[in-house]
Amino acid sequence: MDFILLVVVIIIAVIMTAAAVGIAKLIAPRSYNPQKSEPYECGIPTRGKSWMQFKVGYYLFAILFLMFDVETVFLFAWAVVVQDLGIYGLVSVLFFLLILVLGLAYAWRKGALEWK
Numbered sequence: 001m002d003f004i005l006l007v008v009v010i011i012i013a014v015i016m017t018a019a020a021v022g023i024a025k026l027i028a029p030r031s032y033n034p035q036k037s038e039p040y041e042c043g044i045p046t047r048g049k050s051w052m053q054f055k056v057g058y059y060l061f062a063i064l065f066l067m068f069d070v071e072t073v074f075l076f077a078w079a080v081v082v083q084d085l086g087i088y089g090l091v092s093v094l095f096f097l098l099i100l101v102l103g104l105a106y107a108w109r110k111g112a113l114e115w116k
Contacts, residue, residue, distance in 0.1 A: 060112040061112070061113070064104075064107055064112060064113070067100070068104075071096075074096065075093070078093050
């Protein structure tokens with residue numbers, strides 16, 4: 001019975017998604033101006049190629065930033081309920097921080113934090 005309910009929910013989700021996309025296609029305004037397909041850079045026309053290759057260090061730095069940003073969100077949620085968790089909550093968050101510190105040490109050792 002649970003499997004049938006799951007299939008019904010998936011079918012309804014697919015139908016509703018297709019209906020939303022179809023309705024958006026029907027009522028969306030259309031403009032065939034060739035300028036709308038050009039990349040916009042602060043009003044200045046681009047010179048050369050629009051696609052540029054970036055160093056992988058930027059991406060690694062961004063991923064590390066996101067990792068520690070998410071850590072802050074988890075630590076804030078933990079700090080709100082720290083009194084209710086007791087010693088188990090303290091051990092859990094210390095283990096969480098240990099994994100993050102090991103990840104930071106690994107990234108530091110591999111040179112992901114250095115601008116070359």
